[in-house]
Amino acid sequence: MLELRDLNVHYDMIHAIKGISLTVEKGEIVTLIGANGAGKTTTLRTIAGLKKPTSGSVWLNGQDITETTPRQRVQMGAAMVPEGRHVFSEMTVQENLELGAYLRRDKEGIAQDMEMVCGYFPILKSRRKQTAGTLSGGEQQMLAMARALMSRPEILFLDEPSMGLSPLLVSEIFAIIKTINNAGTTILLVEQNAGMALSVANRAYVMETGSIVLSGTGAELMESDEIRKAYLGGS
Amino acid sequence: MEVFLQQLVNGVSLGSIYALVALGYTMVYGIIKLINFAHCDIYMIGAYIGYYCMTYFGLSFFPSLLVAMTGCMVLGVLIEKIAYKPLRNAARISLLITAIGMSLFLEYGTMFLVSAKVRTYPAMTGFMAKTFHIGNVLVTMQQIVILATTIALMIALQYIVKYTRAGKAMRAVSLDKDAAQLMGIDVNTTISITFAIGSALAGAAGVLVGVYYNTINPLMGVTPGLKAFVAAVFGGIGLIPGAMVGGYFIGIVEVLVSGYGNSMYRDAVVFAILILILILKPAGLLGKNVGEKV
Numbered sequence A: 001m002l003e004l005r006d007l008n009v010h011y012d013m014i015h016a017i018k019g020i021s022l023t024v025e026k027g028e029i030v031t032l033i034g035a036n037g038a039g040k041t042t043t044l045r046t047i048a049g050l051k052k053p054t055s056g057s058v059w060l061n062g063q064d065i066t067e068t069t070p071r072q073r074v075q076m077g078a079a080m081v082p083e084g085r086h087v088f089s090e091m092t093v094q095e096n097l098e099l100g101a102y103l104r105r106d107k108e109g110i111a112q113d114m115e116m117v118c119g120y121f122p123i124l125k126s127r128r129k130q131t132a133g134t135l136s137g138g139e140q141q142m143l144a145m146a147r148a149l150m151s152r153p154e155i156l157f158l159d160e161p162s163m164g165l166s167p168l169l170v171s172e173i174f175a176i177i178k179t180i181n182n183a184g185t186t187i188l189l190v191e192q193n194a195g196m197a198l199s200v201a202n203r204a205y206v207m208e209t210g211s212i213v214l215s216g217t218g219a220e221l222m223e224s225d226e227i228r229k230a231y232l233g234g235s
Numbered sequence B: 001m002e003v004f005l006q007q008l009v010n011g012v013s014l015g016s017i018y019a020l021v022a023l024g025y026t027m028v029y030g031i032i033k034l035i036n037f038a039h040c041d042i043y044m045i046g047a048y049i050g051y052y053c054m055t056y057f058g059l060s061f062f063p064s065l066l067v068a069m070t071g072c073m074v075l076g077v078l079i080e081k082i083a084y085k086p087l088r089n090a091a092r093i094s095l096l097i098t099a100i101g102m103s104l105f106l107e108y109g110t111m112f113l114v115s116a117k118v119r120t121y122p123a124m125t126g127f128m129a130k131t132f133h134i135g136n137v138l139v140t141m142q143q144i145v146i147l148a149t150t151i152a153l154m155i156a157l158q159y160i161v162k163y164t165r166a167g168k169a170m171r172a173v174s175l176d177k178d179a180a181q182l183m184g185i186d187v188n189t190t191i192s193i194t195f196a197i198g199s200a201l202a203g204a205a206g207v208l209v210g211v212y213y214n215t216i217n218p219l220m221g222v223t224p225g226l227k228a229f230v231a232a233v234f235g236g237i238g239l240i241p242g243a244m245v246g247g248y249f250i251g252i253v254e255v256l257v258s259g260y261g262n263s264m265y266r267d268a269v270v271f272a273i274l275i276l277i278l279i280l281k282p283a284g285l286l287g288k289n290v291g292e293k294v
Ligand SMILES: Nc1ncnc2c1ncn2[C@@H]1O[C@H](COP(=O)(O)OP(=O)(O)O)[C@@H](O)[C@H]1O
Pocket: A011, A014, A016, A034, A035, A036, A037, A038, A039, A040, A041, A042, A043
């Protein structure tokens, strides 16, 4: 469903992504893990169209989308929950959700999805009229996820959804990621919290300083000594 | 008391004009963080379009207002596309210098085309020339039309920004460009719409000022533009209600100072207010005092 072919991305002189390739099949949860600064966010921003690669290509559903705008990618069924949530802080929860459905015209479908996301995150329903900036970190994460779902994406990119949340909230968020996936949405999950990510993922890629250094099924990587040492704090 | 009320009436008229111009400064700043120096010249060109509509084409006030608003709308969008858009990713200072250049280009371009001669708006007749006495306070129909037009435009603006798709997109882009793009919002189109609306409001202000003060010239935008900018900063730059409040505040203060004190001090007082607000509440009257958002 999603494929990166030999992608290179630069920030001026910094070679942030060094020729990575990866695939995500329909229905999967794939996770991209790695330490801070490895290039995970840059990868997702390139997939979403916010950053232009210097070379290589991004493919969605068999189409080369490297030259398309973020808007076209949303239209093609891709949605992203960016690192740090990026909710529209001065707008209400309701308005944030409406903006998630910005490109849709089917009023009824939008209303249905509004119900659906409020089912996933009941707290949002009671906060509808509040501005997003007044929500707690966890609530903002939920809003950012709900907002992305409002475009009815086929594939959802999540950038560190667990960042800054209590362990309890992290479990809750991950359970919902599972639910969203079971409902048919393919997921590419970027995480530093490798343990959590590997436990929900079908497959995983490990990134180090701009390159993919390891890949395999979630279970395989969980067993791998390197991973346990580097990312799971085990020995 | 009557003198005060009379000054207030006059101040509200002037304030309406400042407020309309201030809205354009604040909207453009909100969306691309640019102090659009050329904005005051769009207001000047609006005044000229209105002038030619009334003199050469013999149009009455409202059609002239609409033509001027439309003309300025197109001009504002063109300026953004030609001069500012190519610099979207350049340093802020390059953009600012370009805006100053654009301002000078419009001022001296206008002088070249129509000469620096002062023009006089045709005297209003009929309906527009009516005057009313409320006690000893004189209210002219022009003042009523200025206030009514300004309020109608502000209501329309609030409606657009709050409830329409384009308005929501404008707010989203000014709050967070990346997130807005992730929603599928086209940032370029949204910026164009912002320039279109802000410039149309400036065009309206230009015609209103022509009708109210009669004389226009190619440099007429400079001082009112500066004051409208002060009004936008006073209210909180980037905030639409701030520009409205700031515009009326500056207009009323200016007229009161000239009325009671000395009209020589009027500009000094306006800028003293700017300095005070920058010291006491840098984010403006309605702004939240948080540093630049990261
Ligand atoms: N906007 C930027 N400008 C310059 N360098 C950047 C920018 N964003 C990220 N980088 C650099 O690119 C590399 C990858 O960063 P990032 O993709 O944010 O990693 P991660 O998400 O894995 O923490 C880092 O070396 C970082 O310093």
